[in-house]
Amino acid sequence: MTSPLLSVRDLTVSFRGGAEEAVRGVSFDLARGDVLGLVGESGSGKSLTALAVLGLPPGGARVSGSVRLDGTELVGAPSRELDRVRGRRIAMVFQDPLSAFTPVYRIGEQLAEAVRVHTPVPKAKAAERAVELLDLVGIPEPRRRAEAFPHEFSGGMRQRAMIAMAIAHDPDVLLADEPTTALDVTVQAQVLDVLRTAREATGAALLLVSHDLGVIAGTADRVAVMYAGRLVESAPVDALFARPAMPYTLGLLGAVPRPGAPLVPLPGTPPEPGARPEGCPFAPRCPLATDECRRHEPELTPFAGGGPGRAVACWRAEDVVDRTPVEIFRPPAAPAPAATPASGSPAAPTATPATGSPAAPAAASPSAPEAVLTVRSLTRTFPLRAPGLLRRRTGTVYAVDGVDLDLRAGRTLGLVGESGAGKSTTLDAILSLSAPESGTVDVLGRRTGSLDRAGRRALRGDVQIVFQDPMSSLDPRLPVADLIAEGPRAQGLGAAETDARVRELTGLVGLDPVRDLGRFPHEFSGGQRQRIGIARALAVRPRLLLLDEPVSALDVSVRAGVLDLLGRLRDRFGFASLLVSHDLAVVRHMADDLAVMYLGATVERGPAAEVFARPRHPYTRALLAAAPVPDPPAERARAARRVLLAGDPPSPTGRVEGCRFRSRCPLYAVLPAGDRRRCAAEAPSGADGVACHYPERRED
16 A cells, blocks of 8 residues: 555644643544545634644644654654745645735735745746746636735635645645635635646645535545544545434534425534543533443544444444434424514414515515515615825725515515625615615615604614624623613613513523623623624514624534524514525525525525525526535536636626626526627516526526
8 A cells, every 4th residue: 555645643732731632633644636624613623733734833832743744754843844845745725815915915926935935936937937826726817916915806816816825836735724714605616616626736635624514525535523622533525424423423414504404403512622521522412422421532443334434433323323413413392483473473474475576565465474674776885985185086886786675574585695796785774774875675664765863763673683793793891681681771671671581582592591691792602692692683572683694603513503593583583584694505594585686786586495496597596506515426416517607796886788797697608699789788677586688598
């Protein structure tokens, strides 16, 4: 057998003089061309493992064990020797490329510098190599883009430029630390395609760190699962997704929203490095834990019952294989809906399809739920100003330019689209309850443009929002009790009733009314802070809840708990919700209806199940095709016929004549010349719920 290209043995990273071990005895091998996916919750040690392999642990860390690159030991090697290896033989793609690039130097200059570090070539030749690298990773107009600064690149372009820097010397090993985090599904698909191209061009092995199991399913050959600093399961990708043998792995898979499967939140939270329990660290969260599990921590050993190449650290592995997350974790049953929700709307509304006409709200039938939100032809612009003292206006940014939405009581409307599509600006225009720049917004039957100050104040309690970052929306100086009570107090609710409502909501969102009400936001985890934000929003009994990426910053396990909570609370209180998210799996799980935005306008809308099953707009089809699913065989089949969207959306600083999507539309490229002329000259009306002249045609 040939020796592995990268061999990691008993890698340990500790802090405080060895008292806290954040990575504990990690071992794995990588052969040339291999892709190993490293998964687990935040704090499990994934990124720290990658940094330790590269010889870049954080300050104060102590690294022990062995990391051999093609037989050369890296742990304990002199800095000069590590400098010769980093970038040339082993390179890293960081999670946040904006912080990894120097903001005051042009992208081309930084790539050229990376080339010259290991290859003594003239500056002109290094600059030419930088352009070649940008072209290789799919940056349009690479020669011109090489002159741009990092802040002038979009998030996806910065990540592609970071990959270009990593492959500048055709390294043997690539380490990618969450390379697609916070990216849109279309940009994510582009970045993964670039990583695949780079790996094929260099023959490098790839260690892919990610919490996105869909990304891992479509990219990795093998998967290693980390928990509390250790590997707890490793297997070929197909085997691990089909028959996990560790309860933690099964819990991670159950927490991913997928069609036709219940969402199973993973209970509890991971232990801190200095506070791990005796025995198996997962035992406090594991329904199968026995006394042996609590006394003795299992080692990672081969597991014959799970197929070849399997290893698992679990005393109960035989009892896990071939069981489902529901069978192991048994999520609690949803509470019965309240007989009369505070909002006055039905607790279990009758489902009705969204209207297809953008011109006016559909007339409600006697059995149809009440219209909570109706938006027609909404427009929102911002001035574009020149730098300098005078700040002269030089143009206009058309952030929202023709949005149509319909939302009825008790239902959830998903609003999806790439970054810059205008989703959050649409939420802001609705939340302001003021006259829009153009178009109309009706909230609970009242037109916001005709509201005076008193009318807006009266309506304010019926519209609340849950923000993407709960920490920035919670006053750090106030305890939880005061944060939740602010709304009811502002509405004039009595002290006793306010206190009762605060305690009720604290319990409903999964916090302890006795222990947690006196604590401050910084004392909670991210998922707990989001639960506080939800309780705060519901304290005034709103009838419309706006959700702005409410789970995008959360781990997959925490995300499942928050989504499950939102669903149960909606059933209990009967509010309607407008959900903005770039995660299509979350939208598919939560939404009854769907609206798709592109370049400030709604391009398709309808019942969510119908749109997901039969998307009619080419942009909707591209979004759905780009979204990864946690099923390796399905991902490989989809990848073989997937058509990636080219480039980025046009600049919103000018209105596009005709169809605004045509510059990236796969269908437009194959239409006859006469039909293309119509797309270029005439904007689709969207009268039937889809803004496309040829919704029944397909690009393949």
